[in-house]
Amino acid sequence: WYQRRVHGIHKKQGMTQGKNPRNFRKKGAKKRTQHPFARKEWYEVKTPVMFEKRTCGLTPVTRTTGQKIASDSLKGRVFETSLTDLKKNDSTAEKAFRKIKLIVEDVEGASCYTNFHGMETTRDKLSSLIRKWQTTIEAFVDVKTQDDYFLRVFVICFTARMQRQLRATSYATAAKIKLIRKRITEIIMKEVQKKYSQDSPPNFVRRKG
Helix, strand or coil, X not given: CHHHHHHHHHHHHHHCCCCCHHHCCCCCCCCCCCCHHHHEEEEEEECCCCCCCCEEEEEEEECCECCECHHHHXXXXXXXXXXXXXXXXXXXCCCCCEEEEEEEEEEXXXXXXXXXXXXXXXXXXXHXXXXXXXXXXXXXXXXXXCCCCEEEEEEEEECCCCCCCXXXXXXXXXXXXXXXXXXXXXHHHHHHHHHCCCCCCCHHXXXXX
């Protein structure tokens, strides 16, 4: 028994003799990866002429490699910003609830030239408008502008209390809601077709206050 145990110890020591476990290298070791932003280029985002600030930020894109061109990756990219950030001398947050969307249409040098793509209202602003004891009326209209652009305008309105009203609620009947939606459609189509074009921005961009 003693001889067998000693023989086993010598055999085990002989297998690992002259080998350092620290030098063992695992198969399939991970390669050193480069940081993703090391292959990026930064472009300036230029806003349309209708806004006071002509630069609204920077955007990264992967450098041109082979058949993958950087400008093609930028075209069609949509940016979202607040209308307050596009005004120069507007320190108030009155227009902060208006979110403007800009889409890249052209790339020249290190600049991306955008165009107006849409506007949305923030969730907290909409939640502050909705109240109980009144009717919420929503509508949307598809309009074609003078320069052959198609706009989809969404409208939300609410019924209000009249002077000297005794009733607590101000609900509208289904027939009245139908008439209000019809009137909304007429007003929007008339105003957009008459005034709006690509070079003449909507009232929420041009008006002061």
